[in-house]
Structures are given as C-alpha cells and as structure tokens.
Amino acid sequence: MEQIHTKALALLKENELVERAKKHDHAAFEELVKRNQAKIYNLGLKLLGNKEDAADLLQETFINAYYALPKFEGKSAFSTWLYRIATNNAFMKMRKKKIPLVRFESEKNDSEQPTGSFNIPDWSNDPRAHLKNEELRMLIERSIDALPGKYRTIFVLHDIEGFSTEEISKMLNLSVPAVKSRVHRSRVFLRDRLSQYFRTGFKQGVNL
Amino acid sequence: MYLDRELDQILLDDLQEHISLCENCMAFLKTMEKTIALSRAYYHKKCGRVPKSVSEHMFYHLRIIYKKRKI
Numbered sequence: 478m479e480q481i482h483t484k485a486l487a488l489l490k491e492n493e494l495v496e497r498a499k500k501h502d503h504a505a506f507e508e509l510v511k512r513n514q515a516k517i518y519n520l521g522l523k524l525l526g527n528k529e530d531a532a533d534l535l536q537e538t539f540i541n542a543y544y545a546l547p548k549f550e551g552k553s554a555f556s557t558w559l560y561r562i563a564t565n566n567a568f569m570k571m572r573k574k575k576i577p578l579v580r581f582e583s584e585k586n587d588s589e590q591p592t593g594s595f596n597i598p599d600w601s602n603d604p605r606a607h608l609k610n611e612e613l614r615m616l617i618e619r620s621i622d623a624l625p626g627k628y629r630t631i632f633v634l635h636d637i638e639g640f641s642t643e644e645i646s647k648m649l650n651l652s653v654p655a656v657k658s659r660v661h662r663s664r665v666f667l668r669d670r671l672s673q674y675f676r677t678g679f680k681q682g683v684n685l
Numbered sequence: 686m687y688l689d690r691e692l693d694q695i696l697l698d699d700l701q702e703h704i705s706l707c708e709n710c711m712a713f714l715k716t717m718e719k720t721i722a723l724s725r726a727y728y729h730k731k732c733g734r735v736p737k738s739v740s741e742h743m744f745y746h747l748r749i750i751y752k753k754r755k756i
C-alpha cells in the first residue's frame with residue numbers, strides 16, 4: 478500500500494482510514510485513535526468514575542479494536558463500534574469491582590408514577606451554575622454512582638452522549654423496549670434522588 | 686418517551702394538553718428535565734482532554750503490538 482504523510486492522513490475520511498488500517502497501515506490506525514481517544518477516555522470517566530480506570534479502558538479498547546479490526550464490517554460508524562468495545566470492557570471492569578450491573582440498591586425509588594407534588598425552587602436557566610454548589614455536585618455524583626452499571630451505561634449513552642435507543646440496542650444487544658425502559662428507570666431513579674434538592678434546596682439540609 | 690418526543694403526534698398532543706392542566710405531571714416533567722440537564726452539566730464539567738502521558742502510554746503499547754505481529 479502506498480504510504481502517505483501523516484498530515485495527509487488527517488484529511489482522509491474515517492472509512493478510508495479504516496480500509497488503510499485493515500491493510501496494516503499503522504499510521505492510519507493511529508489517526509483513527511487520535512480522532513476517537515477523547516470520546517473513549519471521557520466515556521470511561523463517565524462510566525467508571527475515575528481517571529485510572531478511564532486510562533485503562535482507553536488502552537484496552539484500542540488494543541481490542543486493533544485486533545478486531547478485520548471483523549469490522551462498516552455497518553455502523555467506527556466510533557459507534559468503538560463504543561461497543563468500550564462498554565463491554567467497562568462492564569468487565571464493573572464486574573471485577575463487584576459493582577452491581579442490573580440490580581438497584583433499593584426498589585423503593587423506582588416508581589414509574591409521579592410521586593407527589595414538588596415545590597420547585599426558582600432555578601437558574603444554566604444548570605452549570607448549580608454545580609458551583611458543592612453539595613449538589615456531590616449529590617449528583619453519589620446518585621449516578623448508585624445507578625447499577627448497565628443502567629448508568631444506558632443513561633450515559635442516551636441522555637449524555639446522544640445515541641438513539643436503536644443504536645444502543647445494537648451496541649448492547651438489547652431490545653429497543655428494554656433500552657427505553659432502562660433509560661426511563663435511570664431517569665426516575667436519579668430524579669428521585671435529586672428530588673430532595675428540588676423540594677427543599679440545601680439550605681434546609683439534605684439527608685443523603 | 687414524551688421527554689424524547691418519540692410519541693405519535695395525536696398522543697403527544699393529548700399528553701401536552703393533560704400536562705398543561707395537571708400540576709403533579711407538570712412538576713414531575715420539570716424535575717425529570719432538570720435531572721437530565723444537571724447530569725449533563727455534571728459530566729461536562731468532569732470531562733476533558735486525554736492527559737498527554739495517558740495517550741503516549743497507549744501509543745507505546747500499540748507500537749509494541751505492531752512489532753509483535755510482524756514477528
């Protein structure tokens with residue numbers, strides 16, 4: 478295969494890079510890595526919660542991708558395929574750390590019905606402003622950590638990364654209704670945890 | 686499904702009409718939207734660039750693998 482300059486590789490489309498990488502053009506594979514490493518590292522941070530595990534996930538995902546590249550058929554975007562590898566690796570890490578994957582700590586907050594009326598405080602339009610409140614930031618972190626691994630993954634993929642339920646169903650080998658149900662249950666779980674903040678704000682004290 | 690606007694238009698219209706009249710559903714919906722917005726903001730703040738040392742370490746390992754495959 479004709480070797481081309483690294484700068485020229487940066488101009489190639491993703492599918493062109495994949496074809497070159499499949500023919501053992503390492504520079505092309507590395508260009509794919511460069512384009513996607515931030516997405517995978519940040520996915521690791523979101524799913525596993527710390528920099529060390531995110532760094533491990535990043536490395537494992539691209540090593541797995543390198544070996545599995547001949548099997549990549551191009552039916553989805555390369556980045557979507559990488560997400561699939563990364564989420565499988567994340568599940569393995571969660572299992573090793575004994576993080577529950579599908580079972581909620583408590584079912585009492587899982588009602589799918591509205592659980593009463595809330596006096597919603599006067600919220601700023603910018604949610605980032607609220608995160609200056611350290612207690613709220615910690616409450617969100619603990620709430621997300623309390624989500625079972627597979628629910629957290631589906632919530633992140635759908636509501637944070639913006640994948641459709643169809644894309645997630647293919648990525649995780651789940652039915653579309655199962656994905657929708659898990660998105661909903663995750664949202665209700667988090668919302669019920671945060672409802673203490675919605676009701677009272679922190680000035681009145683929140684029992685975590 | 687309502688939050689994602691994935692409902693059939695007739696059902697969506699019916700629901701919107703109900704929500705505009707039902708205080709509990711309105712509150713539920715608002716808190717769900719805020720939950721998603723706060724989670725997005727939380728993750729936005731948590732994420733960033735890949736540390737240079739992490740990236741270099743990964744490329745180092747990939748290059749070892751390339752060499753092993755050649756042997």
